[in-house]
Amino acid sequence: MASELSIGAVAKRTGLAVSAIRYYEAQGLIMSNRNAGGQRRFERSVIRRLAFIQISQQFGFTLDQIRGELEALPASRTPTAEDWAQIGTGMRAELDRQIETLTKLRDNLDGCIGCGCLSLDKCALYNPADQAAERGAGPRYLVGDKPPRTAARS
Amino acid sequence: MASELSIGAVAKRTGLAVSAIRYYEAQGLIMSNRNAGGQRRFERSVIRRLAFIQISQQFGFTLDQIRGELEALPASRTPTAEDWAQIGTGMRAELDRQIETLTKLRDNLDGCIGCGCLSLDKCALYNPADQAAERGAGPRYLVGDKPPRTAARS
């Protein structure tokens, strides 16, 4: 059994499309060697890397952010369980922050339901200036949306 | 003091770009009348509508979803505070669901940090089918300081 995997084998193991795997390589998230015929050959550890990418995307990280996280992994050796656990800790912190933000938004919304206002002047929810205060002009978007890969959204 | 507002006046009142307001109209989220010269004239109630759109976007709703929510408003009269409060209640429920989902994901991640696995076979986090089933519709993607950009996957 070959210790290096073809792109098709990696796709099967991860559930990703072949095109997505090539895209991740082009974006510098994973690496591959080439065989004599110029085809990609992946080390087995790339599978765990791709699993990490998929999980991180569920948490809403962009590929840019994920690349940043992955840079914490040792390049010189195959990452150990502890290496991965370290990264997981960072993700946990980020996730806590997200939950807190959403909870705050919800509490603000509760106030708005009470008064039925959604008023530009009074409503705590609608306050672009506050939002932007931390980071320059324009409304600051806190929450985004990513459709599940399985379903088309209406 | 016209009771109808020009697009520039609406932009100033809401903090939105003129181009965004035109875009929302093209998408059927708001409506306008035209004056003799063909310029848009907005009823004042459009401002509250736009406030709702901005708040909903903070929660991660897509414009499609927001249009759906707005359809619950009476078309024949200017919406009252109660009309808006009704919609707010629906948003609150959605938001509760999001927080619960994120919390579950975090708890799963805690398990993964413990074992350091991120394993395709064993890890509860890595299970695309389950996630899709559990998450349902609605926002669940938080980004730091950038607008949400959704990827098409079909």
Next chain:
DNA sequence: GTAATTCCTAAACCCAACTTTAGGTCAAGC
């Protein structure tokens, strides 16, 4: 009355995260 704004439309462009397409090359099974 004219200059400066503001407004109009249509179309092109932007980003992320991919997929699809076109035109080939490589590898494996019989």
Next chain:
DNA sequence: GCTTGACCTAAAGTTGGGTTTAGGAATTAC
């Protein structure tokens, strides 16, 4: 040895939520 399927690259297309640009027309300010 040949056919089928997996693989290659580069470029174009897709989606959502807009912005930018081009070329005018309307409105407002002085």
